[in-house]
Amino acid sequence: MSRLIVVSNRVSLPDEHGSSPPGGLAVALNAALRRKGGLWMGWSGKVQAEEQPAALMEKEVGGITYALTDLSQKDLEDYYYGFTNQVLWPIFHNRADLAEYSEARESAYYRVNGLFADQLEHVLRTDDVIWVHDYHLIPLAEKLQQRGHKNRIGFFLHTPWPPADILFTLPNYNTLLRGLSCYDLVGFHTENDRNNFAECLRRQELGDLHGDDCRAYGKEFRCGVFPISIDTAAFASLAGRGDDLQESFCRLAGFDVAIGVDRLDYSKGIDQRIVAFNRFLRSNKHRMRKTVLLQITPKSRDKIPAYQAMQKDVAELVGRVDGELGSVGWVPVHYINQSLGQPELASLYRRARVGLVTPFRDGMNLVAKEYVAAQDPRDPGVLVLSRFAGAASELGEAILVNPYDGEDMARAIETALDMRRDERIRRWTPMMERLRAHDVYRWCDDFLSSLDPPRGSMPSLEPALPVAG
Template structure:
């Protein structure tokens, strides 16, 4: 295999700053193994006249190439179609989706512009690996420019049932463009099955079995590739000075009490209002936890310019005040709601000091917080993961306490089970999950996709 060319909405960083997510770390590892190019948006807005100028950084083995968006393209492609149309649809939220023809046109236009700028940079033996919902039509643009390189795609968020996706105007055209990829990867078997169902039922593709479909004279691999983390490396974060400082501060603050930890962006897919209601139900139904158990929710803002996110932030502030006003005591605050981000080493210490990890999205592609929480635990006294059945991570973490986030009673009962779980059971559950995380890590994830791409070339 020649170079690996990665295309994603945002690029880098190439060095672990302590804030890079698991995806960035996995991609850097894959790029540095083969040498390659990482191409995407710079995060900057420029005037129309200077649009298209490439910004390049290079290390010994990896070249980073970025380009700006215009304000109109940002409004239509990123804030518009990607985040007001595709994001809610792919998360099963038809009620929040905005259908605007200008948004779709802007989305297709930016995909074409990015393909046009990438085309001259490609070499004949490059493998192109495209990431996420920002670039669904990107491969079709490259094929129209006579690019015959292997093209792989990975969707990091859910792919909905055909009955949901069919509500998207021109859904058939969007998905048909995705079939210009040689490989289309998903987080879970359910997501891959949903995609196969759509192309078979709506686009007359043929299921060849073994995760392959045939359409228009081409074969496309459609499979699940659950993304992992570097569990062993993350577990070591829990022993760094930064992690120890956070553990010490929390243990002093808690004074022997137990903490439930949630870490999520403020987003309607994460189920944060439902989570706060479930914690309130825990205090109602199991009053022995009053004064003894707190919920810390770390929730960095996300897409703050969108109305749906402003509404959630306001609702969470009000719910925090309601629960604390109802249950707080002089020396105990039930909910601590922090709208800020922490470096990954600091988070490792926070996870390590928390008896329960609460990961309850209403719908999530994978959710790496669940995996990081397990990786951060102490083997001799691990915490318990309470996990939504609608998180992709639930497919491979059956030893967690699996709950329905729409039921406050069920989540409260799950929390009570986690809080009271005997040490031996906690150790058994944790060990199985940690061993699996070490085996199915980020490198294994990227390698499995690249191996399937290579098999198509053979």
């Protein structure tokens, strides 16, 4: 049986006991690698002192080989902080106005993809199946083919794919499209993302899509929709065991809690959410001193100026709202600027009456799915979800909102808090059933069986824990 080779920008290494890092994606990929045998390759997270190519360092844990490579400081600045995070990320999230393109950054992007291809050559076998993850590594298949490799190779995009007019603001966008045509299978979260990709090809008369079959640049490949999910059973179990984490709730006792959990990023709509919560309180005086917003926002990419500015702006906004509305014994917005562990997060989701997931644009947004999975089946909270998150295509029973419309979000918060328990159960039940049936293991199986036919030739992955409740 062929090995599975996973390639991503960063590698999720197990801990000293061999346990996978927290997070459904790492758990599922490690399970797939153990099942098929294989290797996970990517950047070590370290910066080498010298400019020459780093050696590939291998570490075997639990039958899986982790192959790590360092980056030079120049490549880190131009490839990672530069092209991927200051060019591709804003464009893929419909913020072309924030893209800071330069030829040096683009050159580094393709150079580092070439370095990854060079390193992969040292460990690649002719029958290996390769699964490449995310926008950092779009050119990798083309780089491998230029080196003579003919392995089956799939790509999954964890971000949205932008509309044609947004992508076309990127100089040399054609090379990205050509790079994707070199894969056997390209996976997107939603039908909308796949349609955007097809429209980019059609508009420039580069190719076309018919069903799952695509032809472009003289190549034939497949484009599929594979909405990523979470380890539903494990997350529900965590939330059900969280009653002993009372220290997480001491400052929230007696209040109705709305929760937002987001990496600090301009795509997440955090400041507009806080403004909407402020508007909700001012319009509903009876909710004053009874309702709080718990906003958990770990820092992100804090070497990039746009993120530094956002950190300052959000902190000032929270201070202003708390200063204007707060009183002794009641702070309307609790702002936590650090990461929390999965057990504590699961418990806080279960405690919150409203989950606020209101990004301007998101490939999927797994926080929405985690919030649903964490709820008490007998008394679930209400998910308020942006129409522009990929999760909205699966979680239609949530209250869907326009994150650009503060009045809409304010009304949605009040609707959620007023909702009767029978209505909350009626909305939550089909969403949870969907998450049980389509968890991260199912996502992994669906993609790999589409990439590595015949279908059904591999045993399916099993979730680690039973569903609670």
